[in-house]
Amino acid sequence: xxGVIQSPRHEVTEMGQEVTLRCxxxxxxxxxxxxxxxxxxxxxxxxxxxxxxxxxxSGMPEDRFSAKMxxxxxxxxxxxxxxxxxxxxxxxxxSDGLIxxxxxxxxxxxxxxxxxxx
Amino acid sequence: xxxxxxxxxxxxxQEGDNSIINCAYSNSASDYFIWYKQESGKGPQFIIDIRSNxxxxxxxxxxxxxxxxxxxxxxxxxxxxxxxxxxxxxxxIASGGSYIPTFGRGTSLIVxx
Numbered sequence: 001x002x003g004v005i006q007s008p009r010h011e012v013t014e015m016g017q018e019v020t021l022r023c024x025x026x027x028x029x030x031x032x033x034x035x036x037x038x039x040x041x042x043x044x045x046x047x048x049x050x051x052x053x054x055x056x057x058s059g060m061p062e063d064r065f066s067a068k069m070x071x072x073x074x075x076x077x078x079x080x081x082x083x084x085x086x087x088x089x090x091x092x093x094x095s096d097g098l099i100x101x102x103x104x105x106x107x108x109x110x111x112x113x114x115x116x117x118x
Numbered sequence: 119x120x121x122x123x124x125x126x127x128x129x130x131x132q133e134g135d136n137s138i139i140n141c142a143y144s145n146s147a148s149d150y151f152i153w154y155k156q157e158s159g160k161g162p163q164f165i166i167d168i169r170s171n172x173x174x175x176x177x178x179x180x181x182x183x184x185x186x187x188x189x190x191x192x193x194x195x196x197x198x199x200x201x202x203x204x205x206x207x208x209x210x211i212a213s214g215g216s217y218i219p220t221f222g223r224g225t226s227l228i229v230x231x
Contacts (some may be wrong), residue, residue, distance in 0.1 A: 042223045043207070043221045048218065056218070106164040106167055109162045111160050112160075
């Protein structure tokens with residue numbers, strides 16, 4: 001089975017440019033998560049969706065960051081304008097949990113997008 | 119164990135030895151725990167999970183132990199292999215809360231052939 005698919009794998013761009021990261025969750029999963037990973041701060045949750053609806057975006061660092069999930073099989077994370085401090089690895093994860101009354105289920109991660117803002 | 123500093127704690131073992139990676143979790147309401155393995159250039163990969171109604175769970179070459187009294191979780195890897203070299207994260211979830219996992223900072227496991 002295909003896992004979570006992220007694109008691009010690597011992105012290098014100059015500050016001020018718009019960056020769009022893409023994610024295709026595992027088919028049938030109803031929850032999608034965007035994380036950022038740095039050595040300084042570890043793995044940080046940015047936003048998560050349940051049934052395509054954003055539930056909590058309190059981890060989004062600034063208004064420069066936005067995320068959408070137009071359908072169950074696609075999500076984007078956009079940074080506009082980008083800054084050097086946004087450089088990190090961005091992960092998308094999906095799960096079929098997050099429903100009260102059902103057992104929690106682990107998240108399945110993509111291989112990430114390594115973003116470098118010059 | 120987990121670190122709040124800039125550097126990941128590191129565990130170095132010889133191939134064939136058993137490895138024990140520790141994790142102290144913070145929320146006494148957490149009732150679901152997961153161990154992830156992250157290899158260089160890849161995303162975290164699910165290894166094993168355990169619910170709070172258990173204190174031990176075994177998988178293939180891995181065992182997770184949960185001590186709720188002291189809020190401690192450990193991952194034991196039997197007969198460690200070079201392919202086990204990675205960063206290992208524990209994650210905790212409180213079902214009565216947001217259902218969102220809280221990840222530790224990770225422990226780097228280095229296996230020497």
